[in-house]
Amino acid sequence: MNVTHLECANCHANYEARTLQNLCIKCGKPLLVRYDLTKAGETLTKDSLKNREDNLWRYREVLPVENAENIVSFGEGWTPLLKAQRLAETLPIKLNLFIKDESQNPTQSFKARGMSAAVSMAKELGATKLAVPSAGNAAGALAAYASRAGLEAHIFMPSDTPRANVVECQQTGAFVTLIDGLITDCGAEVAKRKEAEGWFDISTLKEPYRIEGKKTMGYELAEQFDWNLPDVILYPTGGGTGLIGMWKAFDEMEAFGWIDSKRPRMVSVQSDGCAPIVRAFHAGERFAGEFENAATVASGLRVPKAIGDFLILDALHKSGGTAIAVRDEQLILAVKEIGTAEGLFVAPEGAACLPALRMMIEQHSVKETERVVIFNTGAGVKYLECF
Numbered sequence: 001m002n003v004t005h006l007e008c009a010n011c012h013a014n015y016e017a018r019t020l021q022n023l024c025i026k027c028g029k030p031l032l033v034r035y036d037l038t039k040a041g042e043t044l045t046k047d048s049l050k051n052r053e054d055n056l057w058r059y060r061e062v063l064p065v066e067n068a069e070n071i072v073s074f075g076e077g078w079t080p081l082l083k084a085q086r087l088a089e090t091l092p093i094k095l096n097l098f099i100k101d102e103s104q105n106p107t108q109s110f111k112a113r114g115m116s117a118a119v120s121m122a123k124e125l126g127a128t129k130l131a132v133p134s135a136g137n138a139a140g141a142l143a144a145y146a147s148r149a150g151l152e153a154h155i156f157m158p159s160d161t162p163r164a165n166v167v168e169c170q171q172t173g174a175f176v177t178l179i180d181g182l183i184t185d186c187g188a189e190v191a192k193r194k195e196a197e198g199w200f201d202i203s204t205l206k207e208p209y210r211i212e213g214k215k216t217m218g219y220e221l222a223e224q225f226d227w228n229l230p231d232v233i234l235y236p237t238g239g240g241t242g243l244i245g246m247w248k249a250f251d252e253m254e255a256f257g258w259i260d261s262k263r264p265r266m267v268s269v270q271s272d273g274c275a276p277i278v279r280a281f282h283a284g285e286r287f288a289g290e291f292e293n294a295a296t297v298a299s300g301l302r303v304p305k306a307i308g309d310f311l312i313l314d315a316l317h318k319s320g321g322t323a324i325a326v327r328d329e330q331l332i333l334a335v336k337e338i339g340t341a342e343g344l345f346v347a348p349e350g351a352a353c354l355p356a357l358r359m360m361i362e363q364h365s366v367k368e369t370e371r372v373v374i375f376n377t378g379a380g381v382k383y384l385e386c387f
């Protein structure tokens with residue numbers, strides 16, 4: 001309703017928003033949604049939020065759907081921000097530690113946020129067949145939202161994807177193809193066949209709307225912290241959509257006058273078996289090269305080449321944050337540590353934030369009493385093979 005246009009995040013070319021778009025035709029990079037924020041701010045105010053629905057559509061003025069009838073929702077978003085007192089007590093310094101528990105989303109991961117927005121828009125703009133390469137949770141979310149919208153979902157996953165992700169897609173009506181390879185190979189298969197098959201490619205950041213759904217994590221954090229953003233955010237990074245989305249949300253909220261120019265230090269956490277962002281960040285590169293022989297049990301982090309790499313790296317640098325790789329053994333151990341202290345059975349991706357935080361403490365890059373948020377991006381129960 002307040003969308004003005006789409007803008008290339010790299011070359012700033014503008015595109016029409018009311019038609020299906022993928023990447024920038026000029027430079028091949030992601031398109032971002034731009035809004036008339038003055039108009040949006042006429043009805044979207046801090047006060048107005050007090051009486052709104054407890055899902056991400058509470059921020060509808062800064063979401064892209066024009067006609068509310070096209071919204072495809074299971075009640076995603078507005079997940080709890082849990083104070084993690086007992087886990088904090090296991091750390092060598094005193095921190096105000098929180099877990100944003102995204103496992104409570106429909107289909108048990110934060111992929112639901114992006115898919116709710118993207119499938120709603122695909123429906124609104126007339127797509128009927130959606131295709132996606134996925135490391136697991138995106139597939140489960142797409143399958144669910146597509147079925148609810150009455151659209152076809154064509155899903156391509158590595159054959160060693162956690163079994164829960166494969167079965168949930170099959171049981172919610174998707175067409176599932178398993179590929180001997182990585183998510184990048186799955187993406188290549190979608191790219192090769194989409195034209196002939198009439199599929200709309202809903203790969204993360206290859207269409208403009210999944211990031212809009214995921215950016216609501218930034219709005220929620222601000223609202224849940226009473227408009228005072230935390231000092232540090234640790235984010236398990238694959239494609240980086242959520243991190244880029246939150247960064248975009250912070251700018252929008254600053255434009256509304258809701259927050260000042262201070263930003264949390266953004267920290268990308270990866271597995272050392274697939275750490276393209278960590279490598280590029282420490283080498284001072286603007287883009288991240290493909291990570292060879294990518295391997296990690298944290299399947300959501302197994303993204304050897306992210307199309308939004310430069311946007312992730314920008315946010316890390318501008319925020320004074322960093323990028324940290326942890327070993328798979330560490331992140332698996334951390335699942336039990338978090339579970340024992342807090343009673344949450346977290347996804348291995350989310351668990352990776354704990355050893356990363358310990359490394360930050362050792363390096364004195366987080367200080368006593370700072371407010372630190374760990375993102376638990378999914379549910380441990382989908383990864384039984386890991387335990």
Ligand SMILES: *Cc1c(COP(=O)(O)O)cnc(C)c1O
Nearest residue numbers: 137238239240241242300349378
């Ligand atoms: C997809 C996924 C990630 C990575 O998310 P991005 O926003 O693509 O970086 C992390 N954790 C889980 C559980 C995921 O499914």
Ligand SMILES: [Zn+2]
Nearest residue numbers: 008011024027
């Ligand atoms: Zn461009």
